[in-house]
Amino acid sequence: MSSLERYGDRETRIGTPERTAMTEILRAAVDQDYIDLDEYEKRVDVLLAAKTVGEAEVVLADLPSYQRLVEAAEPDALKAPDWVKWLWFGISIPIGINLGVWLILLATIGFVYFWPVWVMVPLLVVASSLTAAERLIMRPAAERKRREKLRRKRNQR
Known part of the structure; x- marks a missing residue:
């Protein structure tokens, strides 16, 4: 190449x-x-x-x-795909809304049980698992495929 x-x-x-x-x-x-x-x-x-x-x-x-x-000349490292960025953006919305409601309740009626944890934990577990899978499984596989393509291209010359 x-x-x-x-x-x-x-x-x-x-x-x-x-x-x-x-x-x-x-x-x-x-x-x-x-x-x-x-x-x-x-x-x-x-x-x-x-x-x-x-x-x-x-x-x-x-x-x-x-x-x-x-x-x-090595190709640039793969960057995080857009779906991972949108995933984290997407889960931030319900988490933010629930935290906002909880803070309003806390300010108006005093101590309130921290119930947003029941929304946050499942969303964070799913998003973390998907992000880890992308970084540990999908990205290395794509990198190997890209390096193999690069090697084949060099050998053709």
Whole structure:
């Protein structure tokens, strides 16, 4: 997998920021004596003429610094799915309403048994269980699947 693939497939067009970053990699290759100045100029010409990620990547493919960059490029960690966020938002509503009613009763008639616990505990147990299942079972499975897809993509090249 190429670190440039985050911009899309190899047919995605590139612009000045991508070309600048690739030129910096080529400059570093000259500084480290991987290529000489003539080869640098030829590669920069190809890079400037490239219109897609695939065309531009050709000038970097054989450089060790670029290979390290490609190998180090790991996908971002998976974030919590929206349903988990909405789950916690959803249970906060009945809990908040019950706590509000209990506080009003407490303020108006004095000591009142803390009955909102019977609403809070079941909701919190269910939400905690679902969140734990997502983090301990679903997320690692999705991460393994994503890493396997990444590995297959790298091996195809």
